[in-house]
Amino acid sequence: MKIEHLLYDYLVETGISAASAAYINMFALLTAVLIIAFLIDFIIRKIIVQLFTQFTVKSKTNFDDLLVKNKVPRNIAHIIPLIFTLECTPLVFIDFQYIENIIQKGLEIFTIVLTLWIVRSLLNALKDYFKTLPRLKDKPIDSYIQVFMIFAWSFGFLSAFAILTGIEFIKFITTIGAASAVIILVFKDTILGFVASIQVSINDMVRIGDWITFEKFGADGDVIEINLSTVKVQNFDKTITTIPTYSLISDSFKNWRGMADSNGRRLKRSLNIKLNSIHYLSEKEVSDFKKIQSITAYLETRQADIDSYNKHQNINKELLLNGRNLTNIGVFRKYIETYIENHSGTNKEMMIMVRQLAPGTQGIPLEIYAFSNDKRWKNYEYIMSDIFDHIIAAVPYFNLEIFELPSNTNFINPKQ
Template sequence: MNIEHLLYDYLLTTGMPIASAKYLNMIVLVIALLVSALLVDFIIRKIIVQLFTQFAAKTETNFDNLLVQNKAPRNIAHIIPLIIVLELVPYVFVDFKYFENIAQKGLQVFTIILILWVARSLLNTLKDYFKTLPRLNDKPIDSYIQVFMIFAWVIGILSAFAIITGIEFIKFITTIGAASAVIILIFKDIILGFVASIQVSINDMVRIGDWITFEKYGADGDVSEINLSTVKVQNFDKTITTIPTYALISDSFKNWRGMENSDGRRIKRALSIKLDSIHYLSKDELDKLKKIHIISNYLETRQADIDNFNTKNNINKEVLLNGRNLTNIGVFRKYIETYVETHSGINKDMVIMVRQLATEAKGIPIEIYAFSSDKRWKNYEYIMADIFDHIIAAVPHFNLEVFELPSNSSFRDAQK
């Protein structure tokens, strides 16, 4: 008596028709096989992952740790249940060769997918490991791994189609090769979009909800949809821009996700100072500026150092140019820096810098480089405006002038 026919033989004794007994026998065996496979897979996966994790914790190299992180042991653990199922399928479908053929093909396709999963885990492990090596961390490892994976997926997909259609792999490749020129011509955009979508997904270039700026297509807003051929962006003016998916890998665009995930949003804006308003500070001007609270200590200390230097080196201060001196633009730059450092809307743990840029036709730009602690657009603009409102109003206190092109009122004033 065959084990696979135990239920079948019992059902016959109850008077059930032969056909019904065979189908019910097959269904019960399929359910038993699936439950057993899942149970074995769960147990083996737990054992292998646990053993491998313990082994990785005891070794000095981080390669085995990377294997665990990339789920290589987890994927390898699926192999044993798969082998068991492949061996038992003929017994489950002993009376139904048609269903057995379908199941065998399905399992063979799953075997190909599992091999690709294992290969991906191993290649990602190698990629992460190579990046930890000093002599390889500046090499395009990601590109090499992607090329290997693309070839692997192409071969895997072609192998799966060959199995499903029942055509030998070589003949299938030959047939595809003959028709490839026509296929590429007709489905060029779809193929480009498909390849681009894979690369976008693998490289995690864009996600739904990301804020991107794509000047070529006039896009500046949140990604609302990503599909095979297009990416839809809802701009901040509520219009929709549609971008070809392959443009994301062929052209340059800006993704603001890094800023949104960081601790601050960058402020990088300059104020141009007229050149003819820059001069050395006289004693009267210096005494006046010392009344400004946030730079009074700086001016006392700095001026004392300068006076000490000039006295020690017998500098003739009848000419202001001689020796060391404070300038109104230098003190103004220090004032801005101190003000920004103490502003409540600025992240103090990130870079804060006030720098003088190269002289231009419009004067000398004094640039603020800092990060607001609030990244929300409206609040960010408020913080930046609040800082520059104060700074622009403070300019005259240092006997400086902001550069601006002449207006109609300037010409009227000149004619009076």
Template sequence: MDIDYNLYAQKLTQYLSEIGLDSTLAKYINLIVLAIGCFIAVYILDWIIWKILRLFSAWFAKRSKTTFDDILIKNRVPRKLAHILPILIFIGLLPYIFIDFPWLETQASKGGQIVFVVLILLIVRATFHTLRDYFKTLPRFQDKPIDSYTQVMMIFVWLVGLMLVFAIITGSSVWKFMTGLGAASAIIILIFKDTILGFVASIQVSINDIVRIGDWITFENYGADGDVIEINLATVRVQNFDLTYTTIPTYALISDSFKNWRGMQESDGRRIKRSIYIQMDSVRFLTENEVNRLMNIALIKDYLVTRKTKIDQHNADNDVDKSLLINGRNLTNLGIFRKYIEAYLKQHPPVNKDMMLMSRQLQPTTQGIPLEIYCFSKDKRWENYEYIMANIFDHLIAAIPTFNLRLFELPNHHSFETQEDLNNSIPLKPSN
């Protein structure tokens, strides 16, 4: 037997009309009572469904070995799922609530459908956030731009939701909306230019493995020098070493030049490449007595003995006149100092001996002869690297006078002091 629910929906209206109430007022009172009653019933149903889902979720989470369900609960996915059935029931009851007001029933139905679409969008967004947070807990995905993928997917989801809402409001088809969207594509591209550029850039960054989360990058145009902590659709967030944050547009990673230190971090050492400048007028040939004195330096003793023997033999075989040092073959203080640097680096424990190691002379400049030290430290951590490099150059700078060489330094007031000035600057002892 079919039940006519319309009769039950109009029972109150008929009763109020029978007792002498105006028919229009009776319809409004009936509308309000039905709306309140349905709302209370739907709210109670929503609460019951939520309690059931919460108990089930807690029971399942305790027995599950994965953290996915915990993250699902954290993002309130079960709570949003609990709203689906009550909203559908409420939308189904709207024709009976507004039985005497067809126009209002149409508008309320559209509003209910829009709310349902928004709810679905929120559920999808919460699900994507759950997937994002879960993938970030997996070691193989921790350096991937998961945020970018999530945002790209949500753009498509929101676009579909926008088209559905438009179709509901206007009563037209989705295809008609897409046709109008194509006509306005130029305006849309202009408005969402950064988003589109970021979308393309994030795909290229991921596919070409240009930057990962955790990479140390230096981006001079944006003043960034630190670790990448977040990559999303529009921006890349960098925590600098001074603990400040720099935000870089994602598309700048493919349009501008920057330095990624990942190669260094994955290698066996960090490069030390620094020069000390030697005054050119301090470079000279060494006498035999000076060579013999330098043989007391343990690191280059064997080298000097072997080298001096070969040079003396060559000069003797060619009957070289050694009354002038320039004749024949000779040792220079700068050449011996270079060999000392290499010997010192080869025995220095923090220096990686399996990588490039050398001391070379660069093109002379107005500041003297650059003597470049090129090697790699085993320890790549910044503070330790700086300490190792400073330790090496402390020693070399202190060793330079031993080889009768001088460092270049711009003149200062000490450069023009005479011995008399120095003596006068020493305070005299007070007389008794």
């Protein structure tokens, strides 16, 4: 008497029909197998994870820590209960061949999925480990891992499809190869969109709600929809721009999420100062500039250092060119920097810089580089305008001039 038929024989002897006894026997065996499988899985998982954890504490390398972090031991622990379930399936469904075939195929497909889980977690652990190695920090490790996983998932998908259809794997691959040319031609856009969607998702390139700028398609606004073939962007003028999904990985675009997630939004704008308005400062001008409260302390300290240097070097100051001197544009730069540092709309923890750019045909650009503490568009523009309103109005106080191209009124003879 077989053990799998003990309950069946007992039920038949008690007067229950053979068909009913077979079903009851099947459900009883299935329940027992599932309970035992879950218990085995729980025990094995606890043992393996515990052993790995203890090993990582004693080990000097951090690779085993990364294996635990990426759940490699946990995934490996599922192998033993899966093997147990596969071996018990013929016993559970001994009287139900059709159901046994379905369950058997399902378990084989789950074996493929489990294998992919283990491979993925192992590759993620390798990726994290390689990134800790100095000689590999500048290598595109993510790209290599992604390519390998694409092949692994493709192989797993084809294997699962071959199991479902009952076709031999080699024959199935041969058939797919012969039809691939037609499939690629007919479903080119869909395939490209599908691949792009996977890459966009894996690399976290774009999310719904992100503000992106895509000059090639005239898009500048918020992403409102991402699907297999297109990405919809609602521009700030409320128009809708549709972008092919594949373009997100084939062309260049700007995603403003980094700015939105940061602590400030960049202010970067310059003024063009006329070159012939720049000069050394006389003692009288320095004295007059000391009346500007925000740079009084700076001028006193700076001028004292310059005077000390010139005196120590016996510099003849009858000519301003000799020795060290303050210039009106240098003092103006310091004033702008101090003003921005004290402005309520700027983020003091991020970079604040005022610098000169290369002189050109329109004077010398004086660039302001800072970050606003409010990233909302309207408020950001208000902060930028408020800063430049003040700076532009302050230019004449430093005996400087802003360059601008002449208008028609500049050519009108005032005597006429």
